[in-house]
Amino acid sequence: MVVLVVAITAGLFTLLKRAKPFVDLGEGCRITTPEGSLDLDIAQAQVAASIAAVAARRKLPERAAVIAYATAIQESKLENLRGGDRDSVGVFQQRPSQGWGKPSQLIDPVYASEKFFAALVKVKGYRKLPLHEAAQAVQRSADGSAYAQHEEDGKILAAAFTGRVPRAVHCWFPVPSGPSGKSPSPDTGAAKRELTRALGAAFEAPSRRRGWLVAGWSIAHAKEFGLTRIRYDGQSWVSANGHDGWRADPKVPAGKVEISQSTTPS
Template sequence: MPAPDAVWRAPTSDSGKFFCVRRRFSRGAITIAVIVIVLAVAITAGVYVLLQRAKPFVAGENCQVTTPRGSLTLEIEQAEIAATIAAVAERRRLPQRAVVIAYATALQESKMLNLPFGDRDSVGIFQQRPSQGWGTPKQLLDPVYATRKFFAALVEVENYQKMPLHEAAQAVQRSADGTAYAQHEEDAKILAAAFTGRVPKALHCWFPPPKDSEQAEPRTDRARKELVRALGNTAFSDGKISARSTRRGWLIAAWSVAHAQRYGLRTVRYQGLVWSAEDGHAGWVEDPEATARHVRLT
């Protein structure tokens, strides 16, 4: 058998036998080859890590919800609507089951998007119909108004908290196939845990910096007014929103992160942590300036 450093050649035309040419490599050449291979592997690994860390930006703009029940990726509009539904429920002091039912309904009806169209005259996140007395198209395209109407109808359903989710949703919606709501129950529970504040720091969003200089300016006053429309009156001073409880504080923090792109918010601070728009994919990181009594927007 030839030595390991031999190179096989094709058979000759005369004999049909194989022959080999012995190739010798110096120790120096072998050392250089090993170094090149090690460097190539290291560079490849480094590029892979960078790509993984930059992955959210490659994807454009999104939000991530992470709870012990699981994780979900949302469009920013979906996160905004989810945060609004949770805030309206908090204002009405509704149980988490009501929020889960609302989320499952919105996921089935519109994929939790504020659609200006639908079956017949249906519009909005719950695909409510003006002809059925839900309100005008303009009203129903306001997520706060649409959510208030949904919850007003839901609480009229006797024992809605104890009945199967799809039955409670169907009692409000009266859709063609009420069983379809059931398929979204698990995702709805993940969303409810995150947006009601029961799971801290469960939401983070990322998006490219604004191109318009006007949009780059934080509009904290407008953000506060919209939050108040959904959540009700909250003490607000110098960019800080009072949090009466830790859970409510994380609800406000999640609402603020979900609406950060809309209102040009660059940071949201709460309970020793901060979310930053400049590094949104990193999620919440430690910050000594963040207090437990206020959610601070800048």
């Protein structure tokens, strides 16, 4: 009996250890692409969306985003850490003492991503290098080979958050209500300002891929800014049934990402 209990406990521990990352059942995000799927918590999804937006602003290839994601997963599990080894901080665990910036700057995923990509593009031939070599050339960590194990997850995140794969990102969370029982008005102005800071342009969609990047960023930040409906490219996501992901919505105008307060399912 003791052996059986130990075996079951070990099995459960292994399963939990393999669940990467762990998502609270009450809220989270799912990333689904032909390359595979991943579950993230909302904070991780926000970091992932910021990385993709900065890469798009710099007009970098998807390979650059893959390298950034693999690096961020290894360094912080896509979490915006306030500390780390020695003076390392932020999603890429960059060190102020090594000239990356001030701690207050490096805990901003947009700034940290900008610094990472600025260093990456200086690596000769980074697009064709093995991922761990490109990442190590930027990070100069103790064990550069560790980045390689996250390449497949990096490809999934890049395909989704860069907008190459439509409808790849959806999130869910409890919808708050005010004294009247209705959801508070979304802070679309703040959302647009934050997206503009990362992407260089707000809810504009000059291409379908750019539109899905904006849509994915908006879903990842929906809880933070109170966004309850996002519509684009004949599809809509509603926070009231966020688990269901994107649904067909023929009323959606073409070429523009739309956000609104309505929580009525399509």
